[in-house]
Amino acid sequence: MTAAPSPDEGLTAERLAARYGLAVSGARPSLAEYVRQLWGRRHFILAFSQAKLTAQYSQAKLGQLWQVATPLLNAGVYYFIFGVILHASRGMSQDVYIPFLVTGVFVFTFTQSSVMSGVRAISGNLGLVRALHFPRASLPISFSLQQLQQLLFSMIVMFVVAIGFGSYPGPSWLLIVPVLVLQFLFNTGLALIVARMGAKTPDLAQLMPFILRTWMYASGVMFSISKMMEGRSELAVRLLQVNPAAVYMDLMRFALIDGYGASNLPPHVWAIALFWAVVVFAGGFVYFWKAEERYGRG
Amino acid sequence: MAEHTPQVEADRRPTVIADDLHIVYRVNGARTGKGSATSALSRILRRGEERGVRKVHAVRGVSFVAYRGEAIGLIGSNGSGKSTLLRAIAGLLPAERGKVYTDGQPSLLGVNAALMNDLTGERNIILGGLAMGMSREEVKERYQGIVDFSGINEKGDFITLPMRTYSSGMAARLRFSIAAAKDHDVLMIDEALATGDRKFQKRSEERIRELRKEAGTVFLVSHNNKSIRDTCNRVLWLERGELRMDGPTEEVLKEYEKFTGK
Numbered sequence: 001m002t003a004a005p006s007p008d009e010g011l012t013a014e015r016l017a018a019r020y021g022l023a024v025s026g027a028r029p030s031l032a033e034y035v036r037q038l039w040g041r042r043h044f045i046l047a048f049s050q051a052k053l054t055a056q057y058s059q060a061k062l063g064q065l066w067q068v069a070t071p072l073l074n075a076g077v078y079y080f081i082f083g084v085i086l087h088a089s090r091g092m093s094q095d096v097y098i099p100f101l102v103t104g105v106f107v108f109t110f111t112q113s114s115v116m117s118g119v120r121a122i123s124g125n126l127g128l129v130r131a132l133h134f135p136r137a138s139l140p141i142s143f144s145l146q147q148l149q150q151l152l153f154s155m156i157v158m159f160v161v162a163i164g165f166g167s168y169p170g171p172s173w174l175l176i177v178p179v180l181v182l183q184f185l186f187n188t189g190l191a192l193i194v195a196r197m198g199a200k201t202p203d204l205a206q207l208m209p210f211i212l213r214t215w216m217y218a219s220g221v222m223f224s225i226s227k228m229m230e231g232r233s234e235l236a237v238r239l240l241q242v243n244p245a246a247v248y249m250d251l252m253r254f255a256l257i258d259g260y261g262a263s264n265l266p267p268h269v270w271a272i273a274l275f276w277a278v279v280v281f282a283g284g285f286v287y288f289w290k291a292e293e294r295y296g297r298g
Numbered sequence: 299m300a301e302h303t304p305q306v307e308a309d310r311r312p313t314v315i316a317d318d319l320h321i322v323y324r325v326n327g328a329r330t331g332k333g334s335a336t337s338a339l340s341r342i343l344r345r346g347e348e349r350g351v352r353k354v355h356a357v358r359g360v361s362f363v364a365y366r367g368e369a370i371g372l373i374g375s376n377g378s379g380k381s382t383l384l385r386a387i388a389g390l391l392p393a394e395r396g397k398v399y400t401d402g403q404p405s406l407l408g409v410n411a412a413l414m415n416d417l418t419g420e421r422n423i424i425l426g427g428l429a430m431g432m433s434r435e436e437v438k439e440r441y442q443g444i445v446d447f448s449g450i451n452e453k454g455d456f457i458t459l460p461m462r463t464y465s466s467g468m469a470a471r472l473r474f475s476i477a478a479a480k481d482h483d484v485l486m487i488d489e490a491l492a493t494g495d496r497k498f499q500k501r502s503e504e505r506i507r508e509l510r511k512e513a514g515t516v517f518l519v520s521h522n523n524k525s526i527r528d529t530c531n532r533v534l535w536l537e538r539g540e541l542r543m544d545g546p547t548e549e550v551l552k553e554y555e556k557f558t559g560k
Binding site: 012013014016017020021022023024025026027040041043044047048051052054055058059125127128129130131132133134202293294296 | 311312313314315316317318326361363385386387388389390391392393397398399400401403404405406408410411412414416417421424425428429430431433434460
């Protein structure tokens with residue numbers, strides 16, 4: 001059937017391919033090559049995340065104003081339930097508790113929505129995966145980047161609330177930058193992990209909200225872990241406090257809120273924050289890359 | 299049956315080799331016709347290697363060698379595995395068994411999946427270009443060319459409106475213009491010819507001929523025997539995922555037309 005001319009006659013497909021330097025289509029590149037390809041696609045990754053962000057509210061009359069209004073309303077609802085009805089503040093003054101709550105909600109939402117969009121990053125974009133070539137990690141990374149930009153909008157609200165309750169900008173606000181960088185790395189790693197799992201088992205998208213909600217209540221978004229766990233063993237408190245979501249939230253609060261001092265942070269907090277970011281990002285990246293050639297199978 | 303005359307003996311460099319290629323789709327939750335929760339549950343509870351997954355064997359053991367300079371048409375009835383085969387050659391669908399070897403990176407003509415209806419035509423051109431792997435500078439350079447080719451702005455400033463406001467013809471034109479803006483090594487076209495009005499069709503056929511000249515090898519999927527005759531010198535006929543015939547255009551098309559009763 002191949003009707004090859006005499007010199008190539010009788011060669012197996014593999015030999016023929018080797019003779020003319022043909023490579024297996026859709027094979028997984030080496031890790032270094034993969035990183036290089038991904039870097040080559042950085043403009044696409046950024047453009048895709050911005051496009052998703054803009055498309056989100058493009059049908060609404062208020063348009064991009066919702067970028068700020070949505071987190072503000074969210075914070076309002078949580079304040080009403082936990083601050084007014086449940087009195088979760090536990091002795092924190094209003095001036096501390098409200099910025100504490102708002103910061104917690106926004107910072108946790110950043111992780112939460114990165115994971116949620118990560119689960120669907122491959123399974124929800126099969127059309128794209130089956131039509132175009134690009135390193136598949138572009139998708140989960142792009143979705144995390146979209147959430148980072150969303151958080152930057154929420155930060156405007158966060159700053160206004162902090163200032164409104166007497167925490168004025170100071171040198172400690174500069175700490176926000178490293179916290180954001182570390183949390184972004186952590187989120188991206190997590191998104192890469194769940195993206196691979198979600199590509200194989202799309203059902204994970206149904207299960208994920210419950211896991212994330214459990215995680216939220218265990219991370220001290222609406223209450224201070226050390227105050228809530230008063231009288232419990234030291235170990236239990238520490239275990240809750242080294243949970244990455246709690247670490248990034250507490251660091252952000254520490255940077256932003258005057259009345260939230262270092263006594264609320266567990267020891268070696270920056271080392272823990274760095275550890276989670278590096279380990280989860282590197283691990284997630286390699287884990288995702290390992291299945292690169294399999295994404296797109298129905 | 300595949301005794302087609304090679305064009306230039308000396309220049310017969312293979313660009314695509316498919317070796318006993320099998321492609322299987324897995325469809326979740328389509329085992330039985332019933333979609334109820336209880337039947338889904340019983341599927342899960344039933345022991346088995348793959349619960350609730352139905353396999354669709356779309357391509358079954360296809361082998362061929364394509365050479366530089368060839369334009370290959372893919373024909374066959376609906377659902378015969380033509381588009382699936384193209385995607386597998388492009389490395390977009392993982393093979394179940396067998397292998398595809400290619401020279402360079404084959405690309406599928408089309409960016410539909412990367413575009414977003416809620417964004418303006420302008421931003422979609424940039425997004426689509428980047429998605430196809432162009433650099434930012436390349437996109438900037440070709441931007442005006444794409445707009446002019448699509449003819450979107452002939453009736454006013456439509457390029458700054460969201461794509462959801464376009465008529466289906468306009469959207470199809472823009473999509474084709476973006477997709478055709480890039481040069482390819484091995485180019486694969488999936489019935490892209492039939493878009494837009496008569497004037498635009500002519501313009502796009504011309505552009506495809508240009509692309510063909512630049513590309514090493516072209517694959518064309520079409521149900522239009524005329525456009526296959528016009529562009530291809532070799533035809534692969536697929537039926538139920540199997541390669542039924544492989545040979546020069548006229549020979550295969552004659553058999554195919556006999557088969558379809560035309």
